[in-house]
Amino acid sequence: MSNKIVKEILDWIYAIVLALIIAMVIHIFLIQPTRVSGESMEDTLHNGQYLIVTKWHHIMNEMPNYGQIVIIDSRVNRARTWVDDVEEPLMNYASVFNKAAQTNDVWVKRVIGRPGDVLEFKDGYVWRNGEQLQEPYTKDTKMNYTRSTSVTVPEGHVFVMGDNRNHSSDSRFIGPVPVDHVLGFVSYAI
Known part of the structure; x- marks a missing residue:
């Protein structure tokens, strides 16, 4: 092969590798993109529905607002590392195309409590700081x-449901979620 052809091939390889790196940085x-797995967010979100999640909130360690739909790492009894931040999006990306690659550790939930809130569960309803929540989005x-x-939500944590x-596993069972376990905010449901 001539040097011109080799140079052309190397230029193409360089362009493809660079494009993949840029795409991965954006994705991480x-x-x-992610997909809802299960019925815990019905009727708001449905099993198999695609979501677009913004991740910069996680990078900035932002506290989500009441009612915000978030993606969380449910493994609240362990510290998260930068390896988790790289590995999970890659596994999630694979699970969009291959359901067998999906893990059960990443959940989509709604923020009900923020630091300092006192939550009570009585008469079939959620009470925050002594007031019953009006929740038209709940299925039942x-x-x-x-x-x-x-439950008093500790500093640096949120309570999600x-x-x-x-039909939902959430903070009622795993406890309040550290804000660094909030992986992103749901921006769009497709």
Whole structure:
């Protein structure tokens, strides 16, 4: 082969590798497509529905607002590392095309409590700081869950729940979620 052909091939390889690196940086740190798995957010989000998640909130360690739909790492009993921030988007990307690659550690939920909030679960409803929440987005009007003691959300944490309260694993079972386990905010549902 002539030097001109070799140079052309190397230029193409360089362009493809550079494009892949840029795409991965965007996917890991800025935006990420993902897919809903399960019924815990019905009727707001449905099983198999695609989501666009903005990731810069996670990088900036931003505290989500009440009602914000977020993606969380449910493994709240372990510290997150930069390896998690690189590995999870890659696994998530693979799971969009191959359901067998999907993990059960990343959940989509709604923020119900922020630091300092006192949450109670009584009469089938959620109470925050002594006031019953008005939650038109929940699937059932009442949930089949009560708790005899209140939960105070610690500093640097959020309390999340699924909209389909009677069919959701969430902070009621894993506890408040550290803000560094909030992986991104759902921006669009497709």
